[in-house]
Amino acid sequence: MAHHLSFDRMVNYDSGHSGISFAVELRMGKFGLSVPAKVDTGSTHCLFMETVGRELGIEIETGEPLTISTVTGSFRSYGHWVTLVSEELEFDSMLFFAADQRLGRNILGRYGWLDRMIIGINDYDGKLYLSRHK
Secondary structure (H helix, E strand, O other): OOOOOOOOEEEEOOOOOOOEEEEEEEEEOOEEEEEEEEEOOOOOEOEEOHHHHHHOOOOHHHOEEEEEEEOOEEEEEEEEEEEEEEOOEEEEEEEEEEOOOOOOOOEEOOEOOHHHEEEEEEOOOOEEEEEEOO
16 A cells, blocks of 8 residues: 655755754744754754754743763753744744753754654665644
């Protein structure tokens, strides 16, 4: 049985690089910031670097605390409600920001991004297909 899907957006990414990365915009009030982020279907939360939060004007430690555990250790992060824009698909999400500068990338995880999207991946051609989950 064949299944057919349609998507609102397509993002080209370099399949020769590690992971699937593309630019997203984070907005706090009238201020917006475009940053690169990696799709990580294994990550429970969306997690952004401490410097990104500071550039948005967020006082990181005033947010909802969460300890993130990885295979290499754990670190503290804090959640804040931020508007997340992925290829013109916009929604408010609880995004977590690392408490220090050890995190070296921005991650689009399950809660806050993946649970709001329908995605398709053609890694051979470096194409990520996106629609907002309704």
